Amino acid sequence: MFDSFQIGCMVLGSLVLMAIAVPVVLPVFLPLLIIFVLLRRRYIVTSREVKRLEAITRSPVYASFSATLKGLPTIRAYGAQHRFHDSFLSLLTLNGSWWYAFLSTSRWVGFRLDVIAAVTLAAGVFLAMAIRDRISAAILALALTQVLQLTGMLQWWVRQTAEVENAMTSVERMLEYTELSQEPPRLKEGGKAPPPGWPASGAITYSDVWASYRPGLPPVLRRLSFSLPGGCSCGVVGRTGSGKSSLMLTLFRLISVDQGTIFLDGLDTSSVALDVLRRQLAIIPQDPVLFSGTLRSNLDPWDRHSDADLWEVLGAVQLKPAISEAGGLAAPMSEAGDNLSVGQRQLFCLARALLQDAKVLALDEATANVDRATDALIQSAVRDFAHGARRIGGAAAADADGPGGGGRVLLVIAHRIDTILDTDQLLVLSNGELVESGPPGELQRRAGGVFAGMVDAARAAAAQHEEGAH
Numbered sequence: 001m002f003d004s005f006q007i008g009c010m011v012l013g014s015l016v017l018m019a020i021a022v023p024v025v026l027p028v029f030l031p032l033l034i035i036f037v038l039l040r041r042r043y044i045v046t047s048r049e050v051k052r053l054e055a056i057t058r059s060p061v062y063a064s065f066s067a068t069l070k071g072l073p074t075i076r077a078y079g080a081q082h083r084f085h086d087s088f089l090s091l092l093t094l095n096g097s098w099w100y101a102f103l104s105t106s107r108w109v110g111f112r113l114d115v116i117a118a119v120t121l122a123a124g125v126f127l128a129m130a131i132r133d134r135i136s137a138a139i140l141a142l143a144l145t146q147v148l149q150l151t152g153m154l155q156w157w158v159r160q161t162a163e164v165e166n167a168m169t170s171v172e173r174m175l176e177y178t179e180l181s182q183e184p185p186r187l188k189e190g191g192k193a194p195p196p197g198w199p200a201s202g203a204i205t206y207s208d209v210w211a212s213y214r215p216g217l218p219p220v221l222r223r224l225s226f227s228l229p230g231g232c233s234c235g236v237v238g239r240t241g242s243g244k245s246s247l248m249l250t251l252f253r254l255i256s257v258d259q260g261t262i263f264l265d266g267l268d269t270s271s272v273a274l275d276v277l278r279r280q281l282a283i284i285p286q287d288p289v290l291f292s293g294t295l296r297s298n299l300d301p302w303d304r305h306s307d308a309d310l311w312e313v314l315g316a317v318q319l320k321p322a323i324s325e326a327g328g329l330a331a332p333m334s335e336a337g338d339n340l341s342v343g344q345r346q347l348f349c350l351a352r353a354l355l356q357d358a359k360v361l362a363l364d365e366a367t368a369n370v371d372r373a374t375d376a377l378i379q380s381a382v383r384d385f386a387h388g389a390r391r392i393g394g395a396a397a398a399d400a401d402g403p404g405g406g407g408r409v410l411l412v413i414a415h416r417i418d419t420i421l422d423t424d425q426l427l428v429l430s431n432g433e434l435v436e437s438g439p440p441g442e443l444q445r446r447a448g449g450v451f452a453g454m455v456d457a458a459r460a461a462a463a464q465h466e467e468g469a470h
């Protein structure tokens, strides 16, 4: 910005000096000025588009490079080095061709600007010769030395002004971000604090809840009404796309509730500051999220727990041996948790959620990548926590009076039906609506019921699988 202003002033100064020294040159300046403005406009439009295409084709080069680095063992195992090498080269060539086009546009405008500068100089010299008796030789010499520098300056000025215009698109994008609708306020931004001691239990009530992902989209949850008492474990089942994950998201206020109310321990969740609400809830999503750092900083980011607590929770999720082998809590965690298997990453996230000691623990198909036996162990460890029978630090929960009392609520979306058969309650969703709810045993016995049908189908598939294995 400053560069372009400075050079602009220098160019203008040289031209003014020339106009003072040889006033008859002014009529020549005018057409040159028009040509200059037209050239600059054409160059800026073209170079902006070419630069944009160059930037668009550059991202896949980086993406391919980092994906290849991440997947080196897999690429080697499948002997796909040549395929990856070729695809990387073709991406690089495409990007290179746009970079070449960008350089060509610069040369294109550079040549024309040099011609303009040369014509200005020549016009000045010839006209000065014609009227040499009437002008001061000293001023003419000064003007000519200044105009001589125009050759490089004009090019530099146009490039700098183009850069300023291009850089302004980033400012434009930033301004767009400032206009994005924001999440509801947090406590320190003026959000409402809940009454002291809230939530005493993790009791959840949905009252005629309708929710959609964005205004204008069809609702993904419809007339949802149910109650889960504190200390209860609840399985959520339904076909893919039935709204199980969306149900969890409404609890976290990640998607908006169009109609109806969600209560946590009797308090409307929309009335509480967002951060306070989310602190009471823990989720283990389908894709585990881990950061580079140490295992400890990932497990306890705010450094609130002792090593003994951390080892206890790692034991509860069956990760103790693996973490000891990896070098203990101080061992480094590589980016995205690459040094753990996918299943171990999920267990690690589970341990982190358990440490949070939230009132509601939601598992969104969290054990999809662990084997059946580990899955069952995890489900039972999690249920212990939900019922308050175990708490990090060894003390039994004071509110451990089972369903109907205090304790935590456990919400489980499971991909294996048999892992949620021992929950206290089931919610069966279909197309965003609650079609059945009640204890799993009762739903299983319901003749012609949706859940009974799902159990039969799951068992038939398992039997078929076993037969195939034999």
Ligand SMILES: Nc1ncnc2c1ncn2[C@@H]1O[C@H](COP(=O)(O)OP(=O)(O)OP(=O)(O)O)[C@@H](O)[C@H]1O
Residues within 6 Å of the ligand: 213, 217, 220, 238, 239, 240, 241, 242, 243, 244, 245, 246, 247
């Ligand atoms: N980000 C999104 N934007 C718009 N619609 C979405 C979005 N995510 C999901 N949906 C829609 O919401 C509905 C419910 O999806 P949801 O992910 O809650 O189902 P689900 O039962 O959890 O499925 P799955 O078992 O496959 O995870 C689907 O119709 C889906 O198309």
